[in-house]
Amino acid sequence: MVYIVLAFIVLSLEAVFVPSISPDIILVLVCFYSLKYGRLRGVAYASICGFILDSVQGILIGPNILSKSIAAYYIRTVRENVIQWNVFIHLIIMTFLSIINIAIVRFSLEYFSGLSLGHNPVSISIKETILTVITSLILYPVFRPDRTESQEKVIR
């Protein structure tokens, strides 16, 4: 519940204070949540956040649900197959997921709603990806996805 409220607050702050290109902080939150709480909860949280984002865009229900769910599932799957998770691996995965997220949303909006986003400058997507990766780097020490659950319990 806290993370859902956090998603609302993040979107509101972005809407009020960021007049130009903003990072996809929701994607960053979804990935950290999935790494921390597991695949099932991660996909559920991603679906809720995706639904909120779809509402903000007001075109279709689904593009952001799809993209964020795939991101949550994928990053957790990679985490389970990588023994030593570190910030570099995390940033590479986040770059990949940010690009995939943009591609999925764009494809869904164009194909299912008939909107034309072909003239949207590519530079916006590139800047968004860079900002998203930087945000992920800034929040990495806060969420510490490199720690396993047992390490977390010991620290507490």
Next chain:
Amino acid sequence: MLNKRLILFFIFIIIVFGLLSFQGGRKDSKILDLPLYPLTWLEEGITAVYRDLRDIFNKYILIVGIYDENQKLRRKLNELQMELSQLKEIENEVKRLRKLLELKSQRNDVVAIARVIGRDPTNWFQVIWIDKGSQDGIEKDMIAITPDGLAGRVRKVLKDTASIILITDVNSSVAVRMQNSRIEGIIEGDGKDTCYVKYIPRDAVIRVGDRVITSGVDMVYPRGIVVGSVSEVFYREGDLFLTVKVRPSVDLRAIEEVVILKK
């Protein structure tokens, strides 16, 4: 266990695809509006708090900082500076509001004057949110202007808030005319902060600085509203039409209030 999870996830993806296919071409769903209410309330609250804090900082804190620094030597001057700062803030707000009232008195098709409370937080659309909605008489496709010119068109309306798609959005199209030469064209946004006029014949005489106004032929935007001014004119070899770049007359990144006109 692993295969079962993957299968379940694929089923989920198929369901979402099915949902997307089902929605294609249908009208706006009311379900989409549900999360917007808490979001717009939060945006209104944050905007109100931010504006109050900004006013306090401009009127008092900066001056107190200067006052501490010059306390011994310029006491009286600092008091006058505080008063001047307060008056300047009030003057700026009065100027802005006066322009809006003048605009309202000049036109008989004004529905409402609204404050901007937020922008689209995703980067796909050039959209702003305002603090008036259907309960204030606002309907979809109404026009939004400022004293400086055209801002956009109402896209989505809730009970007490609405969204406006700006003229710089790639999905925005406005029928326009060059004020001097009277040549008509269609202006479209570039997704950032400028627009391009299309379908201008290559032999047309267009100069940098020429004013661009709405022509009214699209039966959506009233004619005669200032859209912007020409900032660049060029053509590529093989193109049939000129490419005319237009700088909007409204600073769409700093817009604070809009006037909504009837359709």
